[in-house]
Amino acid sequence: MTRSKTEIRAEDRLSRILTKVKERDFRLTPQRLAIIRTLVAGTDHPSVDDVYREVREQFPTTSPATVYKTIALLKELNEVLELGFPDGSNRYDGNRPYPHPHAICTKCRKIMDPEISSVDELSEEMKQKTGYTISFHRLDFFGLCPECQRKT
Amino acid sequence: MTRSKTEIRAEDRLSRILTKVKERDFRLTPQRLAIIRTLVAGTDHPSVDDVYREVREQFPTTSPATVYKTIALLKELNEVLELGFPDGSNRYDGNRPYPHPHAICTKCRKIMDPEISSVDELSEEMKQKTGYTISFHRLDFFGLCPECQRKT
DNA sequence: GTCCGTGCAAATGGTTTGCACGACC
């Protein structure tokens, strides 16, 4: 069986996170493992409810509270990026837990993570013109994804 | 009495908005006028509660609901920019109601609006690399403002 | 065996909604 690059990367991500969890003396429960697996599995920026429904297939008694708590743990470990939206439709990136630009479809809510070259320059320009010490950012671009453009 | 550029601009903003309100056959109540005045008055990106407390000095019976409804009206008229944050600490920009980058102090929450040259190029790069049709954006840079840097 | 994590239920808090009175036009 051949493996794609993303699958291999996902496994690296998983073991990296599990190591961190153990190092910090957090317990590795089956529920936590399932939640972390789900967050690292795809490139689809799941919501809390997405993760909850996925994990509940393995652990039918799992509660949303546990998902929230595990995500809070991963945030503390800097191993998940939270994309909070003011309407409460929050999404999570378990693959690239550092700030980076997102393209967000206003219709189907699909999120993409392109590699963008000029982010550092923009950050530097902000620093110069405001005097702020920029430590992180949030860059969202909204519009229609290719698929939703076709359907219109 | 001399007037600064920002004062003159604020008056232009006000009359522009009032014209739009009347054109669309919305009623110009004293409460609405006070709320709109507060939103275009300063450059300090007030919260709903900031506006509420300010307006309540003139109209002690004003309720938060009225402030929310008026802000919703202004959003529909594209005359206020909402900076929603997932923790509920939403802020409003009545001076530049179009998307633009913000520098946000993580300590005192002060927000600045520098003129940034390379936004259009970044937007274009996103469009090229994702195939999305970018129609608006949200660009936030977080760090310490000059004042909070000194206090640290 | 200890203590942390889970899962249920209740609390939280900014925002929205329903409704009756009052005011803009």
Next chain:
DNA sequence: GGTCGTGCAAACCATTTGCACGGAC
């Protein structure tokens, strides 16, 4: 005078918290 806006209170809903049981170590 008709209808929209106001203001009060209740509803809303994702998330957080309290607590007792059960499981990781």
